[in-house]
Amino acid sequence: MRIGELSRRTGVPVPTIKYYVREGLLPSGELTSPNQAAYGEAHERRLRLIRALLDVGGMKVAEIADVLEALDAPERPLHKVLGVAADRLGGADVEQDDAESAAARSVVAGLISRRGWRTHESNPAAADLSRTLAAMSRLGHGAFVEVLDAYADAAEQVARADLAYVERRVAVEDMVEGVVVGTVLGEAMLSAMRRLAHVDASARLFDAEGPETGTGTEKGTGTD
Known part of the structure; x- marks a missing residue:
């Protein structure tokens, strides 16, 4: 596909795609003429991963570059890839x-x-x-x-769930990417689920009149 189609399929503007290529985050397309390049499914997949790490994971471009470098190193153990991704969340x-x-x-x-x-x-x-x-x-x-040990219990359970998902991936590439996704995007998912659980727990503990008295269970704010 041409870069325009890649842009349409991913929602990433063409100038941004070119920027990612210049920064080494996205491989260059295969030249089909001096001014044209072709992109494949691997480019689309990598581009979606970059956007997920940026938009959902809240990572910076330089941090994403470090994670992708670890992901692309076939000799690097999964444990080391996990460490690189986790360290960039600090x-x-x-x-x-x-x-x-x-x-x-x-x-x-x-x-x-x-x-x-x-x-x-x-x-x-x-x-x-x-x-x-x-x-x-x-x-x-x-x-x-x-209450630190209660948090540690929950953290251990989440970590086991993350890595159980990774173990189910068959291809090595999928496993490595699964480590990154489970670490970075899992962090965002856990934060969102924790906020939802807070609203529910607060309503059950403090709201004697039920869920429609402004605890956030009805409108999702949790602040009124």
Whole structure:
């Protein structure tokens, strides 16, 4: 197909497709003449993945480039690909040097040890968790650590579901892409489902008059 058809099928403007090619995110089309190139299903699939990581996953172009590089390395183990994708989901590498931060790092190290997780407190996700717990403590919600293991139980269950999906993929390419999709887009899906569950749990716990009193179950806002 020509680049115009690729644009129509994916909804991505032609200039944007050319930009992705220049940045190395999307392979160049096969030249059929000096000014024409042909694109195939693999281009369409890669383009849809790029847009999903950008629009749903909230990743930046440079982060997507790192993930795609890992995805295209056939010798790289799935576990390493998963690590590259997960590391790009982290927040800014900024951490305050105060008592709350130190206490949070200790809590996270204890959690990792207690759960027997095969990772380390230097993992970017652990750093994100430490920053989050420290921020909660500064706001007077340090007691949130009391429910940390309940969150860990849920996180383990979600992680097992993610990787069970990956194991069902037959082709190696599908498996590698499944790791990326399950990590990046699964993060967005879990966040959305958590918000839905919050509305339901709040209504059941605090709304004695039923679901039509402005808890968000009717209009989906959850803020009235």
